[in-house]
Amino acid sequence: MLRMQGISKSYGAVHANRAIDLDVAAGRIVGLLGENGSGKTTLMNILFGMVVPDAGTITFKGLGLAGHSPREAIAAGIGMIHQHFMLVPAMTVTENVMLGWEATGRWLRPAAVAARVRSASSAYGLGLDPDARIEMLPLGAQQRVEIVKAVLRGAELLVLDEPTSSLSPPEIAGLLGVLRRLREEGRSVIFISHKLGEVLEICDEVVVLRDGEVAGRAAVAGIGRRELAHMMVGRDVGAPIDRVAHVAGAERLVVADLAVRDAAGIERLSGVSFSVRAGEVLALVGVDGNGQAELAGVIAGVDLPTHGSVFVDGADVTAGGVTARRAAGLAHVPADRGTTGLVAEMTIAENLALRAFDDPPLRRGPWLDADAMDKLARERIAEFAIRTSGPETAARTLSGGNQQKIVLARELGGRPTVLVAEQPTRGLDPGATRFVIDQVLALRAAGGAILYISTELEEALLVADRIGVMYKGRLVGLMPREDVDLSRLGLMMAGALEEHPDAAALYGVRAP
């Protein structure tokens, strides 16, 4: 159905795509794998007519596509579902489907469109109400609206960019079901993802990109997870995680009855209590947006809780903000390294100094000590194997994995007592993910207490001693890793099951 041949595109000296061939047959789901910067996005933008390639041809349903606009790509039957949905929150499902779609003729005919939405919804099992406002819908349903939009516009090839990154396990299962039904109809799907498990489950074949080139392609039936990971990063990252069993020590991080209201007065977090011991990793899982960000914010001191307390090594740091927590040895890896964890425009040296610039040795009297900053940067770059030309390089020029290494180098370099890590592997390839996990486990072995917030169950189970589940701002489950039952965990994440953790009895959380 789709044949892309010899696609090349370079920006200056950087080859974003080099002689890439991609074939998608009708009724096939093709996984497009690759770390950030490997060229997936460029390739899809070329397909969708948003970027003009330097060389190469695109044939879709036997017709050549060249110099086409996104509008022409849609008209030809290509549908793109971006990671961030292109929907108007204040409008209804029907209105969003009609937006920019002239198939209803000169007049808007909402009733006719609503009928088509309804019939498509039942045909594919989408469960959409045409009159529902987008902002009232969960993310999974919003994604299904995007799918309906594409299907009604006649898309025979759907491109889904990281479609599962903000869905709960039941929603992911639902999405995969929808994709299977589309495949049965003879439509094709390009499924862009980092998550090897999903790719192996849904795709018929995979194409792996690395550094703008095709690093490998294979039928899913004949390949395993480890080979795929190897293809993505070009080296073996499947070695077993070195996870030493040991007994956790004293409580280092204690949070008691935390609650947060946002500016509009809506409760984003309520009644969260737990503790993390020395040498222990507590992983909090849950679908993105269920209070994890707020929880991390108040523990790390970026925001103040409306109620409750935070203790680090027995000292109450609740009201002390970021500074008091840093003094108590709390390190923080924020979720968004692009705008929070790093200042993209500033140099690596400045980014490594981002949170310690006002303390000796980086500050000497009233001055910043440029030599001390440079020395620290060189040490950290060597210790954490950050690939860069030097401390004066702007952080934005580095790859995602190297950027995250800067954050880790800054936060872990000071040998913290407590680490709050928010989605520290988001958007990283398997090699960089492995590096992050190894660092977290090294801190665990050294007696640090780690709160590991993740939306990836698999990864959480890998690092955690205990697992907690967040749903709608509350901790709805807390259990040792050995007791985890995956289907129950999935239900908890979807809010269908609640196990009030008998924290006091099981884990000895005292009300300080």
Place this chain on the structure above:
Amino acid sequence: MRLALGRFDALAERAVVGRSFYRAIAWPLLAVVLALGLTALLILFAGKNPLLAYAALVRGAVGSWDRVGVGLNKATPYVLTGVGVALCFRARVINIGGEGQIALGGLAATWIALMFPQAPPVVLPLLALMAGALAGAGWAALAAGIRLRRGVHEVLVTLLLNFVGVLIVSEALQGTLGEPGSGFPQSPLLPGAAWLPHLLPGSDLHVGILIAVMVVVAGHALLWRTPFGFRLRVLGASVPAAAYAGISEPRTVLSVMSLAGALAGLAGGVEVLGVHYRLIDGFSHGFGFNAVAIALLGALNPIAVLPAGLFFGFLETGALAMQRAVGVPTPLVSVIQGLTMIFILSAMGLSARRPKA
């Protein structure tokens, strides 16, 4: 001159990036050259010889030590205020309240000079300048407070407070501070002890330019070498990163606004004590906006604000000579200034649109 306020945020964003000296200087130079070229065409259309006009402009600006002194005096308040504006923009605080801050600085300096006419010569100008800086800082802090407490955007607050500040000066000149019987809203002549000393005997050049150079050097050191400058740069680049780094946004905004206000107030004091020797209604007119243009022309680098300020200052003093010699009207200088800004804005817009690898 008028500037498109909506572009300020984008500009500040662009300018935060550039640290390399050459990169910082290439666009402004190109903009100046293009502006001069285009203005030459306008002069040509008006039937005059642009080369003669520019020659007269240069002669008028730097043709004699006397003219150089006048140009330097003209540039002094621009540079002082421009450094403060540049620091504010670095932190993404769009302070366009220079005019009001200058006005109140001049008012406070005048008031002190008239209150203590018996004070010794060195002490009196120092006291008056300090009062001017304090008044400017207070006026800017008021704007910062309204932004921080009530959430009103600082562009609006600083702009509107300009009118209030200028009117307060008018009011004072109509009342207690006015010169009786002069028929013009101005204060009496200040006591000689309050006048700023001249650098060269027989020329108008006063010590203000030395103060401006010191402020430029101090501003550079503050921005690149101190924790405070680091805070400004982080806050300007990313508000969430600043919160993460434990940098208090309110405290930083209040500090940098007060600092910029103090520099503008100082500029007002210098203008009154060094040039007019009295407070004149409307003496700060246009200074605040020119300072914004100069800060941007200097790519928000305090060091580069000095040549940018000198350029504007000499352009204005040269304009009068150009009008006398060739008959090209002085407003043409505003055209050059305006075109320079338009080219800078365009250059920044273009470089922002360049594809990134």
